Amino acid sequence: MADLVDPAPDLSGWSCPLPLRDHPMVVMGHGGGGALSAELVQHLFAPAYGGPEMAALGDSAVLTMGGARIAFSTDSYVVRPLFFPGGSIGDLAVNGTVNDLAMSGAVPAYLSCAFILEEGTELASVGRVAQAVGAAARAAGVAVATGDTKVVDAGHGDGVYLNTAGIGLVPPGVDIRPQRAAPGDVVIVSGPIGLHGVAIMSVREGLEFGAEVESDTAPLAGLVQAMLAVTPQLHALRDPTRGGLATSLHEIAGASGTGVVLDERSVPVPEAVAAACGFLGLDPLYVANEGRLVAFVPREHAEAVLDAMHAHPHGRGAAVVGECVADHPGLVVARTGLGGTRIVDLPLGEQLPRIC
């Protein structure tokens, strides 16, 4: 992991290795949100669908309909187990899609919720998941407006898979997308990272890392609106879910062509997350979060935005973790704790499958 390189690395000609492009089968990593997922979108889905909308590749699409600017997003949820410390698949399904909408500055309004149930699953479990969906939706201020249920035969599912899609209104004057990140932007993370991934890992593997670690799953639209109340000039937002903070930074650097410098020492990593990652040989920068965002904010607004975040329940732990530079366009470079620098690469897959 911590692949230390020369403090002033020569990045010319460097490119992300994509060795599995011609792999003939689906592997777990294709669902990991890393390089393999990106390949699938770039080489398989985008050419099949065509059209400019897919090209934007933000967390949600922003579409103009009947004079309104509508954000639209979807995610499926296959997390295992269905219930874990701090939440459930139902919380993820609501908060995940609410957050994807929020990352374009939208005020989320309505969700769809589609279940794929495995024959033989206890209806009581399905009911608990539905209750969690309802409670999370109320907490996020959205309504479940439409749904669907399919059942697959035993041995072709895993209890409950969920899909949510969501729509929300983007306020006038707001234009938040990965492409807008630019040199001079300050990079802010809204709170401690790695909690969701470690919570899932610990319950799945039966490990304990001191105090019980709970998922950070939370709806972030209120936090984003509080940031927008300071200035509509937020450039880019992302919720670092699968693939973690490193992947989000990588995607924004790639989409905008800006260079990102990450100050590793400033990244808030809870002690239990650090301990778990040390024990398991993982890098917290790549561990999934479900209630955090990373914001690219013009330097002149950064302090006021950070103050607004600190005043919000979901932004109390916000911290500046880096900046955008004109050097090494499109790449993320970390200043390490040892004073060196390293390239922060896009992971191939996900360290832990079925994390969300």
Place this chain on the structure above:
Amino acid sequence: MADLVDPAPDLSGWSCPLPLRDHPMVVMGHGGGGALSAELVQHLFAPAYGGPEMAALGDSAVLTMGGARIAFSTDSYVVRPLFFPGGSIGDLAVNGTVNDLAMSGAVPAYLSCAFILEEGTELASVGRVAQAVGAAARAAGVAVATGDTKVVDAGHGDGVYLNTAGIGLVPPGVDIRPQRAAPGDVVIVSGPIGLHGVAIMSVREGLEFGAEVESDTAPLAGLVQAMLAVTPQLHALRDPTRGGLATSLHEIAGASGTGVVLDERSVPVPEAVAAACGFLGLDPLYVANEGRLVAFVPREHAEAVLDAMHAHPHGRGAAVVGECVADHPGLVVARTGLGGTRIVDLPLGEQLPRIC
């Protein structure tokens, strides 16, 4: 099946039997679109989600956002096999959601498309499905605006599951929903029924019924707009997918409280469908369609609407099959070929699992 009753049945006190309400496990029928599915919505999902939106229970929700009336719908697709005569899971996923939007009179605009892939699935199959999605979207005049991919371990999926959600604009003055059906309405079916179900059945079971039967999967938004050009006064529309024509009629009768009289001899049933149903002991009224609609149209507009349907490629086989009456409110009664009448009940589940 053909449960002949007295020509003037006493329907007082009759109610649909729901014997599995307290069944502790998910059974295949919970995904069949019949009584078990309705139970799940009524007793499990609706109380969990709350809110008035879920109560409408149309094929799509119609929501006002930023002054625009937006139709919003979702469906997951778990059909087996992925490819069948006349189409594929990709065609169903596009046309199914496009049609759900069209049933509220909306002009479908954008789809989300989320894949749940099973580890070990050939990427070539995934590619063929994606190509089908893209082609069907172009044919339906919609764009795939956002997507997601998750991977589940081998043995926890079945190649490819798909979810689409869709959004479309409802034109001003259009108010189409099941509740609006009323005595005096003429019931029109847009073409021959049962083709999708029999196509899936024949390929899955390796049966042949004379000529190869192809799925009717098709996008119906253009047909609906052609009908709306005659009059905005269409009362109710439904695409009779899972559970077939009988289930759609049942749902509209129940939602509106109108009585529906179906003239069985007028229902267009292709010879091969009749043969297959005879052979397998099925009732064509309950067999799934993926490119048909049933319309409830005020009598004074019925002839002109029927003419417009006949002039459209997807409505050439349109036929009047019944009417709404003040008698037996909320129930569907069929005039049989033998001159008697029978109650057309809501099926418990679906005759053929994983049909879409």
